[in-house]
Amino acid sequence: MIDATHVSRRYPRGITALADVSLSVEKGEFVFLTGPSGAGKSTLLRLLLREDVPTGGTLRVGGRDLARLSPGEVQSYRRTVGFVFQDFRLVPRRTVLENVTLVLRAMGVDAPAQRRRALQVLQAVGLEQRLESFPPELSGGEQQRIAIARALINDPHLVLADEPTGNLDPDLAWEVMQLFREMNTRGTTVVVATHDRELIRRLGRRTIRLDRGQVAGA
Ligand SMILES: Nc1ncnc2c1ncn2[C@@H]1O[C@H](COP(=O)(O)OP(=O)(O)OP(=O)(O)O)[C@@H](O)[C@H]1O
Ligand SMILES: [Mg+2]
Secondary structure, eight states, rough: OOOEEEEEEETTTTTEEEEEEEEEEOTTOOEEESTTSSSSSHHHHHTTTTTTTOOOEEEEEETHHHHHHHGGHHHHHHHEEEEEEETTTOOTOHHHHHTTTHHHHHHHHOHHHHHHHHHHHHHHTOOOOOOOGGGGGSSSHHHHHHHHHHHHTTOOOOEESTTTTTTTTTHHHHHHHHHHHHHHHHOOOOEEEOOOOOHHHHHEEEEEETTEEEEEEE
């Protein structure tokens, strides 16, 4: 599913976020990405979402070199990926319903179907009663769960989550991981960046460790 060969991402002023990273993730796998702050986890996830491109090496998802997608292909590629950002990126002046159904609207799904599907994913994160709320009216953990619902609404082939449980209490964090796990048992490939050693230990999945932009263990 994911094949990184000698992937680098260098920034100006000599900053190297990723240096010669080679790794692969099989279709249907669930892997954790871990490592200290600044190790390159978010950078790698952003490359996988095709928000950014490597400055060296090749990153393939489903056999396709992400650096070679046309702008139109980038758009359709992103619709197959569910992404939970470290900073949520909810649209503050849109309701929860509008936030979670964004992708469905882009795909031309009709309004009743959007609402039905929104209710399903919001139920899964326990926030179906907040459909008409606006993100600033929600707590940090609630916003995080909305961001997760948004990532799952489209039944993506690949879910990328950047610290998806960072603002949640341990019970909620565990429930959210169960959601990812359920998606994974239905065939979705899942990559979760986290610092939470306890969560990693309890889930017992393969862990890829980054350190200063390099793979330090897999
Ligand atoms: N746009 C940018 N310009 C310059 N340097 C950047 C940029 N984005 C990230 N970096 C640098 O790249 C390195 C890796 O950052 P990244 O955000 O991937 O780390 P991380 O592993 O996600 O850390 P954290 O656990 O704190 O979220 C850091 O040293 C960071 O300062
Ligand atoms: Mg990060």
